[in-house]
Amino acid sequence: MKGLPEILQHSKNFxxxxxxxxxxxxxxxxxxxxxxxxxxxxEITTDVADAISLFNEALExxxxxxxxxxxxxxxxxxxxxxxxxxxxxxxxxxPVLISNIISRIKKEKKSPEFIVDDEISKYQQxxxxxxxxxxxxxxxxxxxxxxRIIRNLQKKRWQSKIPLGAIVVSGNLTPADTILFTKSExxxxxxxxGGLTSHAAIIARSLNLPAVVGTHNASEQxxxxxxxxxxxxxxxxxxxxxxxxxxYFTQKIKHLNEINEEMQGLKDKPAETIDGRKINLxxxxxxxxxxxxxxxxxxxxxxxxxxxxxxxxxGEFPDEEEQLKIYSDLATxxxxxxxxxxxxxxxxxxxxxxxxxxxxxFLGLRGIRLLLENESLFKVQIRAxxxxxxxxxxxxxxxxxxxxxxxxxxxxxxxxCKAELKEEKIPFDKHCRVGxxxxxxxxxxxxxxxxxxxxxLSIGTNxxxxxxxxxxxxxxxxxxxxxxxxxxVIRILSHIVYEGKxxxxxxxxxxxxxxxxxxxxxxxGIGLDSLSVSPSAVPSVKRTIRALEYSKAKKLAEECxxxxxxxEIIQTIEKFFKDNLIQxxxxxx
Amino acid sequence: MIETTVKIVNKAxxxxxxxxxxxxxxxxxxxxxxxxxxxxxxxxKSIIGVMTLAAEMGSELHLTFEGEDEEQMKEEIAGxxxxxxxxx
Numbered sequence: 118m119k120g121l122p123e124i125l126q127h128s129k130n131f132x133x134x135x136x137x138x139x140x141x142x143x144x145x146x147x148x149x150x151x152x153x154x155x156x157x158x159x160e161i162t163t164d165v166a167d168a169i170s171l172f173n174e175a176l177e178x179x180x181x182x183x184x185x186x187x188x189x190x191x192x193x194x195x196x197x198x199x200x201x202x203x204x205x206x207x208x209x210x211x212p213v214l215i216s217n218i219i220s221r222i223k224k225e226k227k228s229p230e231f232i233v234d235d236e237i238s239k240y241q242q243x244x245x246x247x248x249x250x251x252x253x254x255x256x257x258x259x260x261x262x263x264x265r266i267i268r269n270l271q272k273k274r275w276q277s278k279i280p281l282g283a284i285v286v287s288g289n290l291t292p293a294d295t296i297l298f299t300k301s302e303x304x305x306x307x308x309x310x311g312g313l314t315s316h317a318a319i320i321a322r323s324l325n326l327p328a329v330v331g332t333h334n335a336s337e338q339x340x341x342x343x344x345x346x347x348x349x350x351x352x353x354x355x356x357x358x359x360x361x362x363x364x365y366f367t368q369k370i371k372h373l374n375e376i377n378e379e380m381q382g383l384k385d386k387p388a389e390t391i392d393g394r395k396i397n398l399x400x401x402x403x404x405x406x407x408x409x410x411x412x413x414x415x416x417x418x419x420x421x422x423x424x425x426x427x428x429x430x431x432g433e434f435p436d437e438e439e440q441l442k443i444y445s446d447l448a449t450x451x452x453x454x455x456x457x458x459x460x461x462x463x464x465x466x467x468x469x470x471x472x473x474x475x476x477x478x479f480l481g482l483r484g485i486r487l488l489l490e491n492e493s494l495f496k497v498q499i500r501a502x503x504x505x506x507x508x509x510x511x512x513x514x515x516x517x518x519x520x521x522x523x524x525x526x527x528x529x530x531x532x533x534c535k536a537e538l539k540e541e542k543i544p545f546d547k548h549c550r551v552g553x554x555x556x557x558x559x560x561x562x563x564x565x566x567x568x569x570x571x572x573x574l575s576i577g578t579n580x581x582x583x584x585x586x587x588x589x590x591x592x593x594x595x596x597x598x599x600x601x602x603x604x605x606v607i608r609i610l611s612h613i614v615y616e617g618k619x620x621x622x623x624x625x626x627x628x629x630x631x632x633x634x635x636x637x638x639x640x641x642g643i644g645l646d647s648l649s650v651s652p653s654a655v656p657s658v659k660r661t662i663r664a665l666e667y668s669k670a671k672k673l674a675e676e677c678x679x680x681x682x683x684x685e686i687i688q689t690i691e692k693f694f695k696d697n698l699i700q701x702x703x704x705x706x
Numbered sequence: 707m708i709e710t711t712v713k714i715v716n717k718a719x720x721x722x723x724x725x726x727x728x729x730x731x732x733x734x735x736x737x738x739x740x741x742x743x744x745x746x747x748x749x750x751k752s753i754i755g756v757m758t759l760a761a762e763m764g765s766e767l768h769l770t771f772e773g774e775d776e777e778q779m780k781e782e783i784a785g786x787x788x789x790x791x792x793x794x
Contacts, residue, residue: 204722204753207729213752240754243746247760255722255757434718436791494717 136352137318140327147283380656384415397647418454420649444505484517506546578628642674737773
């Protein structure tokens with residue numbers, strides 16, 4: 118059977134986007150387009166008092182709707198994240214806004230919808246005018262409130278009921294829309310805009326539904342009732358697929374279901390090689406909703422929680438209590454297994470919260486460098502992590518370490534926070550483990566020395582490879598040079614494990630490389646203690662580990678370390694899979 | 707009428723949660739309350755108004771209170787802002 122690349126080569130009926138939530142599904146499209154509201158600008162012909170009571174009714178109706186959504190959101194997304202709806206509810210109760218609108222209706226005798234639109238838009242203009250990124254998002258959020266009141270004034274039904282079991286296609290999905298569609302059992306989401314942290318993506322992942330976002334124009338290309346296939350693994354959508362495509366994906370879905378069933382059988386089995394070497398198989402978590410999938414797929418804990426995503430979701434820095442709530446919830450859910458919380462890795466391409474003008478952001482103020490420049494912000498996070506550690510299952514990890522001074526300064530700050538908490542009589546785990554990411558070549562070289570100062574090392578392969586190969590993998594001209602199996606890459610990985618283990622530190626890997634089943638025998642062979650992969654990759658990695666013999670994997674690793682080209686290394690590993698009759702999930706998918 | 711100028715001391719600035727808290731605090735009092743910043747003059751009892759203030763750390767807000775309970779109102783609200791929104 119042909120693979121996806123061949124199919125794509127011979128097809129024109131597909132769109133690419135960001136693979137925001139894994140899974141495969143076929144279904145009918147429901148294109149959700151918010152009709153542009155037509156605002157009646159006429160003067161009111163009836164009594165002014167009638168117009169005002171119409172406005173009050175619309176407000177009440179809007180409040181009722183939002184309260185319902187708020188309740189549903191709390192259930193689906195948790196209280197902290199649902200707080201955005203609470204602020205929206207307060208706007209519907211804003212005495213200044215409401216009395217301004219009412220007095221303008223009386224004075225200008227224009228239709229209430231015109232006044233509502235005009236009055237709220239004034240505030241939005243002010244927000245759009247601000248230079249801060251989050252103010253623009255705030256203005257868009259308020260659009261939702263404004264349109265809700267206007268729609269209720271026009272007594273139009275809020276378009277939230279959609280055909281059952283549809284794939285929702287939209288330009289953008291507001292939090293409220295996304296929450297409501299889940300009630301109609303939507304089976305997948307496609308949006309023109311947005312990234313991994315858009316509301317559609319977050320909810321799709323937490324519900325285990327496939328989603329492709331950032332397609333640019335899917336909502337124009339796709340019509341209602343078009344037959345769609347979503348490949349949430351690769352971020353591809355087929356529109357009105359032909360016979361071959363349907364056949365291919367029907368097979369794939371069948372395989373996927375079989376694999377899922379087989380994998381389900383593995384859920385409670387350990388990630389252990391045939392000859393008894395136990396690997397700690399953990400999951401990486403971007404947004405807290407993914408925890409369900411982490412547990413369902415049988416990971417033994419969270420090896421990496423990327424906290425910077427919280428900032429994107431909040432649109433601003435979450436305070437200590439907000440962070441504490443998120444960390445505690447995750448730590449409680451995963452208990453008795455543990456969670457490793459990584460400090461905000463901001464800068465580079467992640468989170469444009471600080472409008473830094475840097476010629477070369479990836480080599481600039483990011484990760485620990487930025488945190489140490491903003492100590493009070495860093496301390497808020499450290500305190501929240503420590504407070505979440507009361508059940509002794511929380512580890513704290515620091516990104517982008519390149520010098521030993523950064524480790525020492527970080528540990529001093531942690532000690533400072535511990536002393537403060539003690540003084541305030543707030544409980545925390547005195548022995549909360551502290552580790553560092555090894556993702557800068559200088560730290561990789563110095564692994565032994567750095568390991569002596571911390572409890573664990575965690576290798577971030579994505580950045581390590583990028584910095585080692587001097588290649589931006591997002592840059593099409595050079596992305597071919599981003600080689601996971603380049604001999605320098607695998608030799609440095611082996612060096613980190615070997616050197617790191619000379620101290621008591623444990624060594625794990627949390628980059629995407631660990632999720633590539635092809636890399637698993639090598640990674641196990643060099644002696645890594647734990648692998649942390651995306652939740653959806655846990656079963657396939659576990660299956661590969663269980664099919665391995667550690668003694669053979671060690672020999673394979675030694676052989677690979679003697680080779681000098683990526684091609685030879687890949688061939689050697691592929692041969693290893695064949696010789697040992699280990700099936701690769703990627704081949705089936 | 708009493709006036710005071712306060713500085714935002716929080717790293718995250720005046721984000722949504724403290725904005726909502728300021729409005730909730732203000733609505734307990736009878737006095738009028740206004741916030742001025744960069745030429746914007748906002749009624750402090752209006753959430754949508756307060757949300758238009760992009761006030762990052764270090765920026766200054768000019769507060770005015772007028773009415774029978776202006777003293778207590780100033781104490782509580784200015785205290786909340788200077789104290790770092792109970793977040794520090």
